[in-house]
Amino acid sequence: MDRPPRPPRDPRPLHPAVPADVHRRRWVILAVLMLSLLFVVLDNSILNVAVKTIASPPPTGLGATQSQLEWAINAYALVFAGLLFTAGLVGDRLGRRRTLLFGTVVFGVSSALAALADSPVELVAYRAVMGFGAAFVMPATLAILMNVFERDEQPKAIGVWVGAVGVAIAVGPVTGGLLLEHFWWGSIFLVNVPVVIVSLIAVAAVVPESRDPAPGRTDPGGVVLSIVGLVLLVFGIIRGGELADLTDWTVVLPVAGGALVLAAFVAHERRTAHPALDMTYFRQPVFSAAVGGIALVFFALMGVTFVSVFYLQSVRGFSPLQAGLLLLPLAVTQLLFAPRSRLAVRRFGARAVCASGLLLVAACLAAFAGFDTGTPVWVVELVLFAQGAGMAHVMPPVTVAVMQALPREKAGSGSAVNNTFRQIGGALGVAVLGSLLSGVYRDGIEGHLAPLPAADRAGAGESVEATLAAARQLGAAGEALVEPAQTAFLHAMHVTSLCAAAVAVLGACVVGAFLPGRGAAPGDHGRVTGGGARESVPR
Structure with missing residues (x-):
């Protein structure tokens, strides 16, 4: 019995060479990416030190309740985690530099609005928008890194990237504590604005554009399933942390629902001809x-x-x-x-x-x-x-x-x-x-x-x-x-x-x-x- 013919081999090299002009400025590009990474990761933890101040009555704080404080923290994490996967796909398709600039602008504007919030509800809403912007920034930084460093230098560059994440996580509480000792509570958000402006200028000046040259057809079904599944799952996890009770129905239902939707996402990705995430990688x-x-x-x-x-x-x-x-x-x-x-x-x-x-x-x-x-x-x-x-x-x-x-x-x-x-x-x-x-x-x-x-x-x-x-x-x-x-x-x-x-x-x-x-x-x-x-x- 004749064997079926092999599919034609992709003529593109597995790891095409980085252009010479990009290669020369690769470490400068990495420094710019670290600046973008800094304000996103730092803001994940900086609010934790300000909760008591924000809970104080005006004009010292906003008079936020415990529930409102929890949502001011969690709204950011929920939107951020729920959109990370989709934001990575958008960067591959439309351009990672463009995606990075978009996320940085959204993050900077929402930071300024959060600093000037007049009520806890406004603060929660602006924190959610900050999470939306951050979701487009973080995956873009690592994706750009992979496209400006050759394969043999990628481990070193990723080590620097990981180090920057660790520094930002630890520096957040220190930065928040210093700002609260000298300024009002909104300063922990307003401090992002000058950093965002410098980051925008630097990204526009030195970071090259990159995208998937052959992205194929879109997979709207997979994108929607990923967002719904991740948001439900993360919401349930966060709710469990709030209640310190993982058996409460407000925890079990969203976690179970999120798991089911993500299972449907996996099944959909395995069947569709143009998956948002090729599940064969997990093999x-x-x-x-x-x-x-x-x-x-x-x-x-x-x-x-x-x-x-x-x-x-x-x-x-x-x-x-x-x-x-x-x-x-x-x-x-x-x-x-x-x-x-x-x-x-x-x-x-x-x-x-x-x-x-x-x-x-x-x-x-x-x-x-x-x-x-x-x-x-x-x-x-x-x-x-x-x-x-x-x-x-x-x-x-x-x-x-x-x-x-x-x-x-x-x-x-x-x-x-x-x-x-x-x-x-x-x-x-x-x-x-x-x-x-x-x-x-x-x-x-x-x-x-x-x-x-x-x-x-x-x-x-x-x-x-x-x-x-x-x-x-x-x-x-x-x-x-x-x-x-x-x-x-x-x-x-x-x-x-x-x-x-x-x-x-x-x-x-x-x-x-x-x-x-x-x-x-x-x-x-x-x-x-x-x-x-x-x-x-x-x-």
Whole structure:
């Protein structure tokens, strides 16, 4: 029986050379991309230090309720995570530079409006628009990076990109604390405007345009399903974090609905002739392990970062600014080690480096189980430094694995997948580990709330901050609650940190099983083309 003829081979090279003029200014372009990345990631965390000020009555704040404050934070995260994938597709089709400029303008204008908001409702609305703009900025930065660096330099450039993300996450609370000490609450948003203006000028001047030269037909059904599924899923996760109860129907229904819609998205993408996301990429064990590793490491990291803020402020008594400064070792290590992680990968292989990094992260998370009210600050700083070093040897290699698995013309899609899994993993970490923290804390403190009025006991048992606030209202009689509250929180933190460490160990097992070993770069595992045929990747 005659074999069917092979489909014609794509004459385009797998990795076409970067134009000479772009190659010469590649590091300047990366610096500009880092500036764009800075204000997007920083704004994810900067609002956390301003919630008490915004809750104050006018003119100091807006008089926002607890629910309004939560939505001011979550509206940004919800829209950002829900649109990341779609924004990456738009960048591939219409141009990543154009998409970056569009998102930056939207982010800058909405930042100015948020700074001048007259009510909590306005603030929530403008924060949602900021998330919309940010969703178009972040995937574009990584996609442009892949198109201005040759393959052999991409690991180094991605290491710098990951380092910039780590710095922005840690610097956000410090920046917010400094601004609130000298200016009004709106300054945490208004500070974005001059940075956005400089970024727009720099992007327009030095960043080249790139897009998929043959994007094919659009897939509106897949795009709609991805948006609806991601928004429902992230909304349910965020709601679970708010309630500290993952069994509430307002959590279960959107999470289940989101999962079903995303399952329909996968089925649709596998059947359609022009998929928004080629599902054959997930047949590569390295690609799937890399995106799974990203989600797991951010699950553990964001959950314990959430816990550590309460430990430093509510138990140890540090101010928001001081607590932010104490978290700086996480940023310093990202900046120092992430750009150099490629050297360790070159010597030992991505499998050994990523697995070791995750085991180091797990050990540091487990170390939180030994912290108490008298733990020396230098010990806390040493653990945070080591944790950042572990992260810096995980995120660059797995990001390289994701991005180099896709052809360069699909860099926007790859960046969107990378960032979407990171956002979902982080949101799950806060929700799941936050719920665990709250449940264990409530069990430990309930027996000590008898001095409080019966109507106040439920609210006072929700968190250590709520208990301490209730104790302050009682005056001298409330002092007896302080030590039990701190003891109950420390026990809850110990349980939560050990669970986070277990998740990090699971991540180490995943990357240890599937990432390439010594002698292969993270992306050296072949590439699946749109037709499902496998092509070798030149080393």
